[in-house]
Amino acid sequence: MGLAVEMRAGRVLLVLLAASVVMPAKDPLLNVCMDAKHHKTKPGPEGMLHGQCAPWKDNACCTANTSSEAHRDQSYLYNFNWNHCGVMPPKCKRHFIQDTCLYECSPNLGPWIDQADSSWRRERILHVPLCKEDCEEWWEDCKDYVTCKENWHKGWNWATGTNRCPWGSMCRPFTQVFPSPKDLCEKIWSNSYKYTTERRGSGRCIQMWFDPAQGNPNVVVAKYYAWKKRSSPARMEDMAPETGGAACAVPWLILLLALVLLAAGWGSYGWGSL
Numbered sequence: 001m002g003l004a005v006e007m008r009a010g011r012v013l014l015v016l017l018a019a020s021v022v023m024p025a026k027d028p029l030l031n032v033c034m035d036a037k038h039h040k041t042k043p044g045p046e047g048m049l050h051g052q053c054a055p056w057k058d059n060a061c062c063t064a065n066t067s068s069e070a071h072r073d074q075s076y077l078y079n080f081n082w083n084h085c086g087v088m089p090p091k092c093k094r095h096f097i098q099d100t101c102l103y104e105c106s107p108n109l110g111p112w113i114d115q116a117d118s119s120w121r122r123e124r125i126l127h128v129p130l131c132k133e134d135c136e137e138w139w140e141d142c143k144d145y146v147t148c149k150e151n152w153h154k155g156w157n158w159a160t161g162t163n164r165c166p167w168g169s170m171c172r173p174f175t176q177v178f179p180s181p182k183d184l185c186e187k188i189w190s191n192s193y194k195y196t197t198e199r200r201g202s203g204r205c206i207q208m209w210f211d212p213a214q215g216n217p218n219v220v221v222a223k224y225y226a227w228k229k230r231s232s233p234a235r236m237e238d239m240a241p242e243t244g245g246a247a248c249a250v251p252w253l254i255l256l257l258a259l260v261l262l263a264a265g266w267g268s269y270g271w272g273s274l
């Protein structure tokens with residue numbers, strides 16, 4: 001190897017070394033958008049997000065159009081009819097709007113993205129640990145509404161282009177269809193959410209509702225669960241946090257290799273030649 005080539009290799013290594021110190025490796029579970037019907041390919045700022053979706057405007061997977069549509073009955077997003085058993089009261093509907101905003105806009109659901117076996121989206125979310133308050137308030141505010149189905153993803157009569165109660169199903173009080181908050185949050189969207197006893201602000205559960213003045217609390221939650229998932233991909237549910245650690249090994253190995261190669265390069269030509 002000639003001196004010039006060696007020197008160039010040395011500079012490349014130096015740049016790599018600097019980069020690996022300054023920039024943490026990009027984690028594919030963090031700051032991502034799922035591959036579904038209306039999501040952007042990458043998250044980014046969206047200054048014009050509408051109404052209840054506005055908390056995500058600094059970094060979102062939804063467009064302004066999607067955020068507006070999330071507030072409409074029978075929106076073009078899913079043609080979904082909230083009023084399938086009479087008019088859904090506004091205090092209940094606002095939770096469904098917020099649920100839509102989280103689903104469409106959040107860039108922090110990466111650890112729970114899963115393959116979807118459906119024609120209209122490639123990916124879905126599964127077992128997102130929802131904060132206790134978000135789930136309980138949702139249930140509390142919808143208690144007085146009625147519905148004919150437990151799983152709102154599947155089994156509707158779509159003959160008219162919008163969802164109607166299937167033949168033979170009856171409109172029943174929410175509390176009969178969903179006896180507890182856990183039933184509501186887990187069953188309504190085929191286990192997209194998991195009920196937890198973690199509180200808002202704990203850093204251990206995803207918040208549907210948050211005050212953006214303090215930043216998006218779900219960023220650290222995604223980070224925590226991404227790390228937990230890496231340390232135990234198969235059984236994220238019941239792993240203790242103490243069992244992690246292996247995830248950091250690879251960047252350190254590269255760093256060490258770069259250092260050794262650099263030292264070797266410097267050693268053969270002297271410090272001045274770089």
Ligand SMILES: *[C@@H]1O[C@H](CO)[C@@H](O)[C@H](O)[C@H]1NC(C)=O
Nearest residue numbers: 064065066067068069072076
């Ligand atoms: C959003 O875009 C769709 C499709 O282009 C359009 O039909 C709809 O009117 C738009 N909605 C809003 C609120 O701008």
